Amino acid sequence: DGGITQSPKYLFRKEGQNVTLSCEQNLNHDAMYWYRQDPGQGLRLIYYSQIVNDFQKGDIAEGYSVSREKKESFPLTVTSAQKNPTAFYLCASSSLEGVAYNEQFFGPGTRLTVL
Amino acid sequence: AQSVTQPDIHITVSEGASLELRCNYSYGATPYLFWYVQSPGQGLQLLLKYFSGDTLVQGIKGFEAEFKRSQSSFNLRKPSVHWSDAAEYFCAVGARDNNAGNMLTFGGGTRLMVKP
Numbered sequence: 001d002g003g004i005t006q007s008p009k010y011l012f013r014k015e016g017q018n019v020t021l022s023c024e025q026n027l028n029h030d031a032m033y034w035y036r037q038d039p040g041q042g043l044r045l046i047y048y049s050q051i052v053n054d055f056q057k058g059d060i061a062e063g064y065s066v067s068r069e070k071k072e073s074f075p076l077t078v079t080s081a082q083k084n085p086t087a088f089y090l091c092a093s094s095s096l097e098g099v100a101y102n103e104q105f106f107g108p109g110t111r112l113t114v115l
Numbered sequence: 116a117q118s119v120t121q122p123d124i125h126i127t128v129s130e131g132a133s134l135e136l137r138c139n140y141s142y143g144a145t146p147y148l149f150w151y152v153q154s155p156g157q158g159l160q161l162l163l164k165y166f167s168g169d170t171l172v173q174g175i176k177g178f179e180a181e182f183k184r185s186q187s188s189f190n191l192r193k194p195s196v197h198w199s200d201a202a203e204y205f206c207a208v209g210a211r212d213n214n215a216g217n218m219l220t221f222g223g224g225t226r227l228m229v230k231p
Contacts, residue, residue, distance in 0.1 A: 004158075031217060040124065042205060042221035043159075090158060094217045101147040101166065101211045104219055106158040 002027045004107035006091050011112045013078070013085070021076045021110045023091035030096040032074035033104065036060060037088040046089075049074055050096060078112060086114045117142040117208045121222035128196050129230045136191040136225050138180075138206030147209035148189040149219070150180055154202045162204075165189065176200070201229045 004025045013019045031050050035043040045058030049068040063082025068074055078085045088111050092104040118141045128134055140146055147166055151159040163174025170182040180191045189206060206222040
């Protein structure tokens with residue numbers, strides 16, 4: 001089955017530690033996205049990538065980093081510089097074929113808690 | 116830049132009653148509009164989408180939404196709510212940008228509770 005997987009489902013981190021969240025897709029999509037979700041604030045874009053080895057900052061990129069070494073993988077690192085990292089993180093992907101808009105498909109999410 | 120407003124943070128309806136969730140958007144061109152549903156601790160599932168054509172859009176699980184350009188709205192409706200519909204619902208507007216690709220802007224969400 002095609003889809004997006006995220007791991008781990010739950011992640012606990014001590015203050016001052018970096019952690020990496022995994023996102024993998026087998027939909028052959030060009031674009032991948034990372035969102036942060038906090039209660040009552042909807043989803044906010046952290047980073048996105050349209051092509052391997054290239055990515056762009058979203059609205060709230062400070063304290064986060066990403067890489068896109070393979071088309072199917074887009075890991076997110078939450079660094080110690082992120083002041084309030086406790087949140088639910090969602091990964092998404094979309095095709096970029098054609099000129100019309102292509103919908104985004106979402107993974108199941110990772111809940112990060114800083115202890 | 117586009118924006119989406121969902122005026123109702125929480126809504127409670129009785130099982131079997133009708134439902135309407137409000138969504139207003141701001142966007143300079145013809146928007147691509149979406150409704151997603153999220154169960155607790157889960158990812159987002161697409162309910163329906165509007166790209167063009169018929170302004171009344173049918174989705175999964177018996178949901179429908181109507182695009183009203185004059186009101187900049189895309190309200191979600193269901194004639195009879197089931198207990199399993201309790202979840203959080205997000206409206207989103209999409210924009211295709213040559214530099215940025217497919218971008219989505221989300222509303223703050225509406226949490227639906229269903230009374231037995």
